[in-house]
Amino acid sequence: MGIYRPRALLLLVLLGLASLIQATEPIIAVDKTNKDQAAELVDTDVKELDGVLYLGATQLEGTLKSTSFVVCLYYGLWDSRSMDFRPHFQKLAEKVKEEEGDSDGLQFVAVDATTSPELRLDRHAETFPLIRAYLDEKVVAEFKDKYTIENFAMFIEDLRQKKSKNELRSIGPERSLRTISQDPVGQVIPYFKDTYFTELKRQPYTVILFGSRQCPRTNAMVYAYQMAAKKAGTKNVQFATVDALYEANLRARNHISAYPTILIYRNGKNLGSYQGKHGVDDMVKYVNEFVKTHPVEEKRKFEAKKQSRTVWTDEELYLMGAIGVLAVLAVISVLGVRMLLASAPDQKPTSKAHGKGAPASKAAAPKKDTDKKDD
Known part of the structure; x- marks a missing residue:
């Protein structure tokens, strides 16, 4: 059994590492060619339509730095609410450009946030459409009313008036809120x-x-x-x-x-x-x-809520793999200590009377009484 114990421990370690590696790898690798083509499509497909500058996800940061006053529409290409509202956004942007020109430097931009997980995470743009106003790279307003052309026109008018009176202030970190317009x-x-x-x-x-x-x-x-x-x-x-x-x-x-x-x-x-x-x-x-x-059925609804999820996320797989590796390492440590203790040589006690390292003398045998006792 002692011969096979190291092999068994090695097998456990390999299994734990394999589970950890499998948990950290994506289920399917994104084809590098497709990924590069997608990034190129997003970054180069920049155009202006009716006063709205359509940007790639990586170009929004540069626009916010180079332009002081920006109203940004975060939309999804296949999101029907975004597609329904986008013509209104363009129409109002064109109207503002025709009537006011660049008097206050307001720039209308739009970004397809579905192409960039980093953008959605950094800007907290998980629901669409989402409209925010920026002044010097800080969020100063967010449109939260029903997405109609009338409400949006009032939002822009109020925004420009506050800008002219120097009343726009940062509203804090960006947040994505579900509103009535996002039913x-x-x-x-x-x-x-x-x-x-x-x-x-x-x-x-x-x-x-x-x-x-x-x-x-x-x-x-x-x-x-x-x-x-x-x-x-x-x-x-x-x-x-x-x-x-x-x-x-x-x-x-x-x-x-x-x-x-x-x-x-x-x-x-x-x-x-x-x-x-x-x-x-x-x-x-x-x-x-x-x-x-x-x-x-009502019973199925209750059971569906009660049952645990059958599909594991990547984070859960990673956590299980890490726990497995830690458990294997703990077992190896315990067994290693036990093997070291078992293989250590036994040290015989030394006698203080004969000096350090001197073997202890055997105890003198009791002297036998050879004399016969008289009756």
Whole structure:
């Protein structure tokens, strides 16, 4: 048994390290060519439309530094609320440019925040559309009313008046708040790695379109998908999108091999994919029939909340791998100490009377009484 003990310990260490490495690696590696092409597309596709400067995610910082007064629209390319409001944003920006010119230096910019996880994290832009005003790189206002052209015009007018009176002050760190204008009913919202699990369990039914913004077929059907969401979307049915070009982990978890792919979920569990035509009425009919044939019972709702999640996140896998390695190292340390103690030579006690290191003399045997006692 002593011969095989080191081999067993070595095997445990290797298994622990393997689990840690597997936990830290992404489920699917992002193709470097696609990633570089995506970054190049975002950084170079800068244009001005109707007074609005459309920037890449990496160019926003430079614009905020070079331009003192900025109103920024954070939007999602496949977010239906953003697409509905973007024409109003451009129309008002063009009107301000025509009437006021560059008297106060106000610059309207727009950024597709779905292409950059770093931008969403740094700027706290997880919900779309999101409008913030910046003065000298600091947030001085955030639009929180209903996203109509009238409300937005009042917001800009009030903003410019306060700017002229030098009344604009920083409102503190950026925060992303869900407002009444961001009601997801009947809308298509983008899902990301950090919001996928929570959003997926928010509604009993979820329909997700997996695609790529570089895929012509996906871009051709996005509008029909948004129209289907307006017709079939309810409080219990949420329509969403995942840009698989940037969300490679979600692409791997759902085994997406072709674009576009539409999956439908009940209580966070994938129950199938849509194989029909990409027409509005076809998708609406499929979703309505699916909801009727797959009812969510109250008992299932309770069990769905009670059951633990079956899909582990990368952070949880990393934590489990780290705990496994630490446990193996602790076992190795304990066994190593025990082996050292067991292999240490026994030291015989020394006698103080004979000096240090001198062997102890045997105790003198008791003298036998050879004399016979008289009766």
